Amino acid sequence: MPTEIRHIICNSAEVISALQLFYKTRQKPLPAGSVVSLIIQDEPLSAVLEIEGDKDGKRMKISCGGEEMAAALILFCRESHIPLPADGQKVLQKFGDSVGLIVTRNPRDKAMATKLLKR
Template sequence: MKELRCLVFTDQEVVRAVLDRRRRVKDPLPVGTVSNIVYHRNEGPEPEGIEIRLSVTDDDGVVTELALGDTEVTAALVGYCMGRRIPLPVASDKILHLINGALTLMITMNFNKAPRLVVAGGADGSGAGDRLSSKRRVGR
């Protein structure tokens, strides 16, 4: 069984997410104002994802295009969601899609995977791995 979640982003949210991520990782940014954003779905036998093109216009009217791959944009959108405390499952597939012209982050969780085990006590089962002593646990 799988669960599918979709988060649909506005153009302004995509631009803000990309610019915030680029500033955070100190990637170069063209100087100016983002004047246009275009999404381009890569065609072919196996679609390679979505390319995003930002048009940045400087004060002199010169337009610079910034081409972004789907990996960078996906990372930017995940960071954007984390910054706004939108819960995202760690163990999931996150893929960009275009739905009705809007950029959408599709999150797929596979429930057929084996559950992760959490060990409560020490390796010998005595509970020696607990951080708190027995006196502390009873309220002292």
């Protein structure tokens, strides 16, 4: 059976929406204000959101690690009705100012493992 590879590339606005949704669902919403910038860092993949507060105009930075970003993008895909295979291997990759969620699924490996275990 062939291997399936999906590339879901999210631009900076989608990454920001994904992170806002992620923190909101974890009962830890981002501070009230406007996102001024998103810096996506490589090696290891992470993001820094800069938010300008609504009340005082002060800027604060929120750092998000790779695991949080992956969880946020997976949640964003679910909420946006973008299908993702549950058994697929998921990896993040930086594409310029965008973040790609790369999903690889190889059903043959799973079937082969099942056959070997039955012997």
